[in-house]
Amino acid sequence: MSGGDLIVIGNGMVGQRFVDALRARDPQGSWRVTVLAEEGRPAYDRVRLSAYFDGVTESELNLHTPDDGVRLRLGEPATAVDRDRQVVTTAVGEYRYDALVLATGSYPFVPPVAGTELPGVFVYRTLDDLAAIRAYARGRRVGAVIGGGLLGLEAANALRLLGLSTDVVEFAPRLMPVQVDQAGGAMLRRYVDDLGVRTHLGVATTAIRPGPDGGVAALELSDGSTIDAELVVVAAGIRPRDQLARDAGLPLGPRGGVLVDATCRTVDERIWAVGECAAVDGTCHGLVAPGYATAEVVADRLVGGAATFPGADTATKLKLLGVDVASFGDAHGATEGCLDVTFTDPATRVYAKLVLSDDAHTLLGGVLVGDASAYPTLRASVGGPLPAAPLALLAPDGGGADAGALPATAQVCSCNAVTRGDVDAAIAGGCADVAAVKACTRAGTSCGSCVPMLKQLLDAAGVAQSSALCEHFDVSRRELFEIVRVRGIRTFSRLVAEHGRGRGCDICKPVVASILASLGNGHVLDGEQASLQDTNDHFLANLQRDGSYSVVPRIPGGEITPEKLIVIGEVARDFQLYTKITGGQRIDLFGARVEQLPQIWRRLVDAGFESGHAYGKALRTVKSCVGETWCRYGVQDSVGLAVALELRYRGLRAPHKLKSAVSGCARECAEARSKDFGIIATETGWNLYVGGNGGFRPRHADLFATDLSTDELITLIDRFLIYYIRTADRLQRTAGWIEAMDGGLDHLRAVIVDDSLGLCADLDAAMARHVSSYSDEWRDVLDDPDRLRRYTSFVNAPDVPDPSITFTRERGQPVPVRADGPAGGHRPQPVTLGLPEVRR
Amino acid sequence: MTQTLALTWTTVCLLDRLEPDRGVAALVDGVQVALFRTADGLFAIDNRDPVSGAYVLSRGIVGSRGGVPTVASPLHKQVYDLRSGHCLDLPGVTVARHDVRCRDGLVEVRLRQEA
Numbered sequence: 001m002s003g004g005d006l007i008v009i010g011n012g013m014v015g016q017r018f019v020d021a022l023r024a025r026d027p028q029g030s031w032r033v034t035v036l037a038e039e040g041r042p043a044y045d046r047v048r049l050s051a052y053f054d055g056v057t058e059s060e061l062n063l064h065t066p067d068d069g070v071r072l073r074l075g076e077p078a079t080a081v082d083r084d085r086q087v088v089t090t091a092v093g094e095y096r097y098d099a100l101v102l103a104t105g106s107y108p109f110v111p112p113v114a115g116t117e118l119p120g121v122f123v124y125r126t127l128d129d130l131a132a133i134r135a136y137a138r139g140r141r142v143g144a145v146i147g148g149g150l151l152g153l154e155a156a157n158a159l160r161l162l163g164l165s166t167d168v169v170e171f172a173p174r175l176m177p178v179q180v181d182q183a184g185g186a187m188l189r190r191y192v193d194d195l196g197v198r199t200h201l202g203v204a205t206t207a208i209r210p211g212p213d214g215g216v217a218a219l220e221l222s223d224g225s226t227i228d229a230e231l232v233v234v235a236a237g238i239r240p241r242d243q244l245a246r247d248a249g250l251p252l253g254p255r256g257g258v259l260v261d262a263t264c265r266t267v268d269e270r271i272w273a274v275g276e277c278a279a280v281d282g283t284c285h286g287l288v289a290p291g292y293a294t295a296e297v298v299a300d301r302l303v304g305g306a307a308t309f310p311g312a313d314t315a316t317k318l319k320l321l322g323v324d325v326a327s328f329g330d331a332h333g334a335t336e337g338c339l340d341v342t343f344t345d346p347a348t349r350v351y352a353k354l355v356l357s358d359d360a361h362t363l364l365g366g367v368l369v370g371d372a373s374a375y376p377t378l379r380a381s382v383g384g385p386l387p388a389a390p391l392a393l394l395a396p397d398g399g400g401a402d403a404g405a406l407p408a409t410a411q412v413c414s415c416n417a418v419t420r421g422d423v424d425a426a427i428a429g430g431c432a433d434v435a436a437v438k439a440c441t442r443a444g445t446s447c448g449s450c451v452p453m454l455k456q457l458l459d460a461a462g463v464a465q466s467s468a469l470c471e472h473f474d475v476s477r478r479e480l481f482e483i484v485r486v487r488g489i490r491t492f493s494r495l496v497a498e499h500g501r502g503r504g505c506d507i508c509k510p511v512v513a514s515i516l517a518s519l520g521n522g523h524v525l526d527g528e529q530a531s532l533q534d535t536n537d538h539f540l541a542n543l544q545r546d547g548s549y550s551v552v553p554r555i556p557g558g559e560i561t562p563e564k565l566i567v568i569g570e571v572a573r574d575f576q577l578y579t580k581i582t583g584g585q586r587i588d589l590f591g592a593r594v595e596q597l598p599q600i601w602r603r604l605v606d607a608g609f610e611s612g613h614a615y616g617k618a619l620r621t622v623k624s625c626v627g628e629t630w631c632r633y634g635v636q637d638s639v640g641l642a643v644a645l646e647l648r649y650r651g652l653r654a655p656h657k658l659k660s661a662v663s664g665c666a667r668e669c670a671e672a673r674s675k676d677f678g679i680i681a682t683e684t685g686w687n688l689y690v691g692g693n694g695g696f697r698p699r700h701a702d703l704f705a706t707d708l709s710t711d712e713l714i715t716l717i718d719r720f721l722i723y724y725i726r727t728a729d730r731l732q733r734t735a736g737w738i739e740a741m742d743g744g745l746d747h748l749r750a751v752i753v754d755d756s757l758g759l760c761a762d763l764d765a766a767m768a769r770h771v772s773s774y775s776d777e778w779r780d781v782l783d784d785p786d787r788l789r790r791y792t793s794f795v796n797a798p799d800v801p802d803p804s805i806t807f808t809r810e811r812g813q814p815v816p817v818r819a820d821g822p823a824g825g826h827r828p829q830p831v832t833l834g835l836p837e838v839r840r
Numbered sequence: 841m842t843q844t845l846a847l848t849w850t851t852v853c854l855l856d857r858l859e860p861d862r863g864v865a866a867l868v869d870g871v872q873v874a875l876f877r878t879a880d881g882l883f884a885i886d887n888r889d890p891v892s893g894a895y896v897l898s899r900g901i902v903g904s905r906g907g908v909p910t911v912a913s914p915l916h917k918q919v920y921d922l923r924s925g926h927c928l929d930l931p932g933v934t935v936a937r938h939d940v941r942c943r944d945g946l947v948e949v950r951l952r953q954e955a
Contacts, residue, residue: 471905503861503879505903506912506919531861535899535914538862543914547894789857795864795875796852802865804872804888804895 002304003030004098007088009078009244011035014275014291015103016043016063019070021299031302033070034095036088038077039126047288050154052130053161054703055666055673055680055687061127081248083268101298102245102258102273106238106286111146115208120216121232124155136231137162138683144168144219144229146205148175152235153320156197159233160321161706163684166197167227169219171236173202179316179327180367183344187351187369191323200227208232240277240284253279262308264297272298285312289414315382315414317368317375324372324746329365329382330355338364341390354378354390361385373743376450380410380420404460412457413443413450423454427461434458434740451739469730470507473500477511477655477730484515485726491528492516510534511730514617517653518725520773523780524616524653525787536615539791540777541597542588546816548805549597550590551577552614553604554650557624557642557662558585567607575600578813584621584659586612591814593802598791601778610776613651617731619658622646623671627664627681636681638664641710645679648714651774652721655728655737659693673701676734677717682706686713690720690748691738699735702745705753718767719752719760849941849948858882858947863898863911868949873938874898875947876922880909883922884940884949889913890933897935 006022008015019033037043042064051061064072073090080089081100088095108123110116122133137143143159145152148170159166170177174185175192189199204222211217211230219227240257250266251259257279258266264280265272275291276284285291290312300307315328333340337358344351350370357364363381368374374393381387387405406412408421418441426440434454438444444451467476473496475483480499489495492512496504504512513532517524524530524537536542541549553568568587572579577600578590592600614620624642628634642662652658661672662679672678678689678701685707692701705716720734728737741747750756752763781787793802807814852866858877865887866873872887874897887895892915900911902922909922918929927933939950 472903502907503902503904503909505905505910506901506917509901509903528860531859531902534901535896538899543896543899545892545894545915547896790859790864793865794867794872795857796866796868800867802872802895 006031006099007097008035008101010103011037011043012105018295025303029069035072036078040075053158100271104241104277106276109237118216140230142228143231145233147235155233155235157321169200184367184369253282257284326368326372326375328379331365418443472502514653542615552612553609554612555586556646611778619649623661625669634664638662656733691735719763722763722766849950852947861902865898882940884938886936
């Protein structure tokens with residue numbers, strides 16, 4: 001079989017992966033692919049479904065890659081398969097197939113108790129389910145989840161985020177019975193208790209009872225108790241969707257599912273099954289990784305390959321309700337004669353268990369709760385010798401879990417199937433730092449959990465990773481910051497004399513200028529500091545390609561009065577400046593000569609404007625949507641918060657520019673998740689995201705804390721920023737800073753939420769000093785004749801404008817003329833849209 | 841802009857107007873000259889950045905590389921030897937240098953035509 005009509009029933013994660021895998025192997029398109037999808041939207045990331053409640057949008061969850069060679073029928077579920085005629089029927093018509101792939105997935109199991117049909121009872125499987133839960137939760141107070149497994153705890157967290165007081169009912173005697181053991185479940189429960197989620201273990205739900213309005217009101221439990229619940233989510237497990245196969249007379253597995261062999265084919269040589277609906281050799285797998293494996297097998301087989309199902313990797317690492325939980329290999333110790341090594345620390349709330357072979361030499365599996373940092377090394381070691389003594393491996397922070405002891409075949413990055421051998425080869429080939437290894441092998445580019453291992457492997461290979469700033473300083477920016485702070489150094493000359501060499505350069509001087517500014521050493525142009533500044537900071541404006549500068553007044557939150565808008569227009573008109581709205585909801589005025597800058601700013605300062613610090617490695621803008629004041633969807637005052645944040649952090653010098661945004665609801669119009677710190681309103685407060693940026697390597701910010709009050713939010717941002725300023729490398733944005741941090745986001749949380757390093761009081765004090773000492777840099781320049789003196793084009797001809805700066809007009813505005821210089825010849829000619837492209 | 845030969849010294853400004861380790865631009869017979877005052881003395885080179893064509897070298901950061909006094913272009917950070925005008929990052933790229941001296945507290949410049 002090597003081509004023809006291929007029908008795929010189902011467009012879930014595995015169905016989509018199958019189509020992608022086949023198309024990659026069949027670029028000529030010998031298979032004409034039709035996908036029949038039940039849902040009205042293309043494939044999305046169901047594993048991250050709960051992120052929907054954290055404000056992640058539908059489009060961000062989208063997995064579908066547009067492909068002209070694939071016919072995608074959304075909202076058109078298959079209703080029957082006629083194997084004799086090789087035809088699939090839908091409500092619309094019939095599709096003939098030469099090969100048929102069933103990727104119908106699972107359906108939520110709903111226990112047979114009274115009341116499951118009541119309004120307010122939901123399952124947790126699709127985006128539509130989640131949207132319905134969100135809508136129904138509005139104005140309600142108490143909810144319950146039936147099922148304390150992985151999905152049940154996710155649902156419980158979702159209800160919590162929606163502001164509902166939440167109960168979880170689990171039939172097994174512990175939470176997450178499939179993944180963790182009794183002791184691990186007990187540790188998990190301590191975390192869950194702390195979040196105010198009440199758990200009822202070892203009991204069944206016997207009935208769901210309505211209230212006077214007909215909607216659900218309570219759950220009756222098998223121990224005779226009753227709990228209030230105005231909204232119920234049933235998350236009691238899944239069952240394979242095998243009805244189509246069953247009706248078509250195909251054999252099923254012993255516990256349901258479409259029975260397939262190790263090639264993922266049914267007894268009908270034209271019909272295959274992948275993902276959760278497939279019972280591979282009789283067993284269904286409810287995780288996405290084995291599902292993806294089946295997709296790859298069938299794609300390979302359809303192009304004549306000989307792949308077989310490699311066996312299911314059921315290793316799982318996830319964060320549930322903020323708790324790290326991991327389980328891998330033989331987590332429950334089912335192997336004959338196996339030994340357990342366990343570690344329980346109620347103080348730090350860490351539980352870990354390793355399952356070893358009877359001779360204690362081979363790692364078989366394990367469970368980690370509370371701290372899963374050892375997971376990548378341990379998971380990679382399953383089936384092989386232990387990389388270190390068991391207790392060293394289990395000690396919190398996984399200090400003993402050194403990747404250097406792993407064999408070459410051990411998988412370091414499970415997301416991208418990269419082995420230690422691959423990483424070592426990349427290092428031998430010249431990759432000298434983590435970033436190069438990531439780029440070369442793709443290891444660490446998905447979930448990132450193996451990044452610390454990559455660093456360890458570089459260390460193990462003897463690659464020295466220099467942190468020297470430049471030839472003048474042997475230390476990193478972070479160390480330099482500490483030297484300056486602890487020793488109270490206030491000048492570059494003293495710093496370079498005592499801790500460096502030479503006269504400095506364009507790398508170290510701006511770094512030291514930034515450090516001195518962050519530590520509050522007066523105006524950035526005072527005394528020797530002026531000579532350290534990059535030209536932008538030296539003239540408090542942004543140098544453009546023709547030697548002119550641009551001017552960006554601060555417009556906090558993007559909110560501006562008509563009067564101020566008019567002033568900007570008048571200034572731009574009078575000084576003939578090119579005017580453009582920036583991405584940060586401000587207005588940039590281009591084409592100013594240095595001697596014009598004070599005149600422009602005199603007008604702006606008199607009108608109440610101040611420096612926007614567009615020229616500095618500093619807070620730029622806090623963008624906002626219009627928020628609840630006007631928007632019919634808004635739930636908080638996003639503009640008010642954005643203005644407050646911008647005024648609080650204005651002028652704060654940092655290792656790199658800082659951007660922020662505030663969205664007034666989960667629709668996220670302010671694009672807060674593309675910022676260094678982004679805030680999204682919830683019904684009850686604010687969610688804080690950190691580490692996002694646009695630019696060369698776009699990255700979405702990670703959810704850091706949820707449902708904060710405004711005071712809590714500001715405290716966390718204060719600490720986040722000061723800790724970043726003190727410890728980041730030169731020109732390292734917050735994203736790279738967090739990625740490079742040992743322990744990543746968890747470490748950051750420990751430092752600035754739990755105060756694990758005892759730094760918080762100091763961080764708070766540092767920000768308080770910044771806020772109280774802020775002064776507008778431009779006003780200070782205008783008030784000081786000495787500072788004003790440097791704003792001339794020529795020291796011997798202060799009244800002569802720079803003759804090299806000249807303008808032509810484009811679309812009604814001035815733009816640079818660049819007749820001079822080699823670069824001038826390379827400039828593409830303007831293109832007029834709507835007409836044939838004109839090139840002179 | 842055409843560079844004209846000037847055999848004479850032109851007084852530009854008081855030495856005090858030059859901040860240590862920072863540059864200024866001066867207009868000498870229609871030529872833009874970048875002047876620098878460093879611990880190694882005074883230096884004068886063309887203000888025109890040969891890579892971008894913009895007249896900005898006087899606004900670069902002054903420093904040293906391996907003991908050589910330098911200025912970095914503020915546009916794209918190429919580093920120039922202040923003594924010779926040679927670009928230390930791009931072989932073959934050079935900026936014209938000029939004579940500069942201090943007499944009686946006054947800075948004087950004499951243009952040179954060779955590169």
